[in-house]
Amino acid sequence: MLLGLLAIVLLLASVVGSQRLPLGSSLCALTGKSGCGLTSEQQAILFDIRLPRILLAGAVGICLATAGAGYQALLRNPLAEPYLLGVSNGAAVGTMVALVFFGTHEWSRPVMAFAGALAATFVVYRLARGRAGATPERLILAGVIVTTFLSSGIVFITTLMDATRIRSFTFWLLGDLSGTTSNLLLVTFIAAILGVAVLALNARSLNLMMLGERDAFDLGVEVGRVRITVFLAASLLVGASVASSGSVGYVGLVVPHLVRLSFGSDNRIGIPASAIGGAVFVILADTVARTIIAPRELPVGAITALIGAPLFVYLLKRR
Amino acid sequence: MLEAQDISVRYGERLAVSSFSLQLKPHRITSIIGPNGAGKSTILRTLNGGLQPATGELVLDGQPLRAFSRRAIARRIAVVAQEAELRFPVTVFEFVLGGRYAWAASGWGWETERDLIATQQILHETQLEELSGRLMNEISGGERQRAVLARALVTEAGVLLLDEPTANLDLAHQATILALVRQRCDTRETSALVVTHDINLAAEFSDQVFLMKDGKTVASGRPEEVLTPELLKEVFAVRVLVDAHPITGVPRVTPVHEMLR
16 A cells, blocks of 8 residues: 555656656656657656656655654654754764765765764763653753754864855755765665665564563563664664755654554554655655745755654644 | 572672572462562562673573573563553553564564464453453553563463562452462463562462562571561561461561551
């Protein structure tokens, strides 16, 4: 069902835009046939501009939503989310360091983003963990501390950049899918597949861990090993997505929440479902972002935050 | 069978438990009682491999506990811990089914038919069948504690370790929990260790009682040997009256507060 939804959203997103493409011909062209009646200009828009961007949006959605589900289980807290925890900012600092100091090496960006995400995850985890696990208040406070600290790091690095790049950086920091390369797209996809696979393989252990680490240990979970594995996988997911498209917020909150509402708390279903749901969510959000004020566009992070922030307030109030 | 041979446990410099020995034999319930800080919960965590003893040896089914994997221990030793707050919505059935984790070949995959049958069976035994589709945070505290016990029972472990299993429960629920433990020990090759503050409950349900103070065993033996006014005064620093329970004949302990005399 979710996969069908994804297919519909993929098609919709590829025809809608500042330049509307004919639906039937586009569908025909997307299935790989030639002679579908698209002009060469339309062909170029579809395959060189829209499709890579949609694929990136999908990959970013997969990364962020599953990372969110992973963090929530690990921190035993349904409010955990890469952006709110400051992990996205950690990855952003890593990416910026790579851009400023190793600008010529494209590969340094995802690597440094991963390192940044990992460091931020570790700090948040240590700050938030009390005797009873991470209480929501502690977790949010820890996230605020890490986020603001890293934000000052971002400001500092920005001053090292030349003025012409600063504007595109501000855009990128809010989550921007327009400025990526095919290499980064590939890296993001590989990270997404790897990260989701690792999290899915640990899903049964996470089902017990999210109810309490001590209990999980008693029931036979090798808590230490699972914790490190999930840390690494979630940081990889966030690192890859931030390196390619900046900090898109709230995806990791909105999607796992909707998945839990629809399918329950079992991570063996929740993690793959979050992956697909994340792709759907970010592709939709990006379609809105690039059409709502066309031909200009908004950063996709602005749209996801617009949906995510009220949900966060609702979840916090409801407890 | 689980055996502790002269173990001591340290928290950094502090010696929390010293020279502690016990044997948990099938069909028997052992209780540990003693004031706060006596080392009761520390012993329980150590017996399960959650803490490493500084000296001494833990032996499970004839082999050192260290030799077992986490999963292998979980198939042999089940713990009923004090209630943790649940922040995710899980049903009673899902919660109890979690007890089958250690029976899977690895940490992933789905439960087998056998896991589902075992879970159904335990839900029936613990009278949770009707609640199996309800969420854990929608049921009462007593029902929740029964679900926690059910999750321990569904592991089919031969050793049950229970940490204050009746704390915060009303009289009827206290009796239900311990009756279920008694039933399991009577009908299977199972032993149980109960850490409790409730001396009278320990007297009623235990075959063997350990009286602890400051990490040391002050006395151990049958309830009537251990629950004497002298020993209880020594351990709890409170004068008590001990008589026989009018129905069961087990020792009945009543504290005599100084201000009442």
